[in-house]
Amino acid sequence: MRVVVADDHVLFREGLVRVLAEGGFEVVGQAGDGHQLLDLVAEHHPDVAIVDIRMPPTFSTEGLVAARELGAQHPDVGVLVLSEYLESHYALSLVSDLPTGVGYLLKRRVTDLKQLLDAVRRVGAGEFVIDQSVVSELVLKPSTSQRLVGVLTDREREVLAAMAEGRSNQGICDRLFLTLKTVETHVRSIFNKLDLASAPDDNRRVLAVLIYLSS
């Protein structure tokens, strides 16, 4: 998989590039801000662009703006946005704005290289990746947890959280050590109980779940 990395902090960027290279990715370009990123993507047309949310010149949400731009100009390029701080609404706006292959991950996940590389790969494959802390924040939100308690079983809630992280049924199996059949049963049950329209593909499913959780 071909990857472009955009982060203004050289130290971190270099480290990330090394990790990606060692993880079997081909890093075709490094950018220090949003504009460079757009140029590089137009030039190399990578599978995934990894973008720091805070970049020059204003150090606020340049990464988010660049991600939306990429989604509009190159819908087939996956975008993984990295953020220092947990900001759920950015994650939600990303998955609702971009049709496929988008992710929001906290930077601190770099200590778990497996998770990081897995996220890059999934975004590259067109899946949604939502950081687990975003999901747990939504699920644990008092108003949401009140709605869920008594409606879903504990196991169903775990499945719901895994779904919200963007995992496919297979991914949920791997995560929770369940059989595919069981997972499918749980998913159906959850959709019935929460009165969600069943979605044909995984991404729409994630979106439906997230919108439900954040409402």
Add this chain to the structure above:
Amino acid sequence: MMEATTPRRSPKTWWLIGLLAFIVGWHMALVQAGHLTYLGRVNWLEAVGPAYVFVVAGFLVWRQRQDNRTGRLMVAFGLLWLIPTLEMGSRVPLLWTIGATLGWPAYTVLVYLVLAFPRGRLLTRPARLTMAVVITALFLTSGPAFIYFYDPAVAGCVDCQPHLNLLLVHARQHFIEVSNLQVGSALTVAAAFLFIGILGSRLVRASWPQRRVAGPLFMPAIAWALVVTYFNAAQVSFWTFHRPIWLSGNGTFIQIVQHLLAEAILVMPLGVLFGLWQAGLRRAKVSGMVVELGDLPEDSRLDDVVARNLGDPTARIGYPVTDGGFVTRDGAPLHLPSDESGRAVTVLESAGSTRAVIVHDAALLAEPELLASVGAAVRLFVENERLQAEVRAKLEDVRASRARLVQAADGERRRVERDLHDGAQQRLLALGLALGRAERRIETDTAAARAIMVEAAAELDGALDEIRELARGIHPAILQEQGLEAALQMLAQRCSVPVALDTVPGQRLSALVETTAYFVVSEALTNVAKYARASGVRVRVEQRAGRLVVEVTDDGVGGADASNGSGLRGLEDRVAAVGGVMSVDSPDGAGTRLFAELPCG
């Protein structure tokens, strides 16, 4: 200007009691001696009455206006008035002679009293001239001028004993007719005209407050003078032209005229009291003025309130301006009147400086208590407004400074966040990445893993350094642990420009003072290193009379301006927040001297 008033003691009540007892005794003695019998029953009031009324009224006025002669003049008149009563129907030559010779002092005092009212002084040249004419006329028409040639028995006094006049040299009726009844009376008429003219013109030209005070006295005084005029004109007419005017031959009319004379005199002290009472009424209203001022609507003018309460529509208030002059509330210059202009100035002072002046009618000087009361109310009002303005200005300063402090603190927090984000956080993330890579290899490629671990340790060191540096910027630990001296030495060592550290107090001060002093020096040294291009800088910290003096002087290019650099401005606020003052003296090309004084009780 208001006249300087010397405080006088208030007359004691027993003086009044003593004086009244004296008059009563005199009265009784007169009755006993038969002096009053020939005058009839009613006329004791006209003979002794003025003594009673003037002494009592004069005493009251004297009490109210200790700095004004009017009251004392009234008492004096009341007593002097008794002397001529010795003459009335007297059979004792000595008493008769005294009574006949010393009638004039009472009238002199009375005329003076009226002419000098209400100030108690003769202020104008016409008044002084009139006084002179009156005294001359009195002299001619009363004892001293002709007593040596006057024998009452010869002059037609049927009841009179012979040899009553001890001073009689030789009875010369003709001389008396000429000096007393012709020249003296003519002069009296002239004096009375002058007197009436002066009082009349004063009443006509007077302002309302003047009229209110003087009118009750001037009216009976004019009436009295008119009667005197008529009486003397009749004398002149009869003796000079041998033409009796009106009913001069009829005793009843003469008696009526004499009654009128006495009664006009009786009314005068009541007039004085009435004027005073009116002034008192107005003074009582001043308490209402204080209430009025407390609730003064925005658009109404203090001048109007004061004018109304003083009863002087021309009253104006002036406020001092820096050039020593005065302006009205609208900013128009207000010229202080001269003494002769009929206007006067009351100066309102507070804490040794003039806060305002009231320019008003000079007549109000006769009502010092009213002026003092209104003045006090105005002074309170003006002083209150001034203090409010001062507090508002100070509050505005404090508000702005507080806003800047909050901004500075906010900016500081943002800086710390950026420093953390760009520094330690990135190093720790890189460290995380390195650890992840090392973990992957630890089994397959130990040597590579070890190399990565070494790299990671270096990142960790870097992160620790950056955090330590940041913490020092937020609050230097050494300051808290070892005090100002050690902390300043640390600053001096780290400064890129050589620092000479002079005296620093060894003892510990309050944390707030130490921190403030530390940041003053720290900011100053940062500025020196950044901008001053100095070859050396001197730091002096000294404790002096409850204040900590901090001084940082360099030999650089100067030109620093506290109002420009946000750093110096922030420092100024910081110093002000602990109640200190800071100044920067930085002439171009001559180095910079930063000076701060912090209270350290």
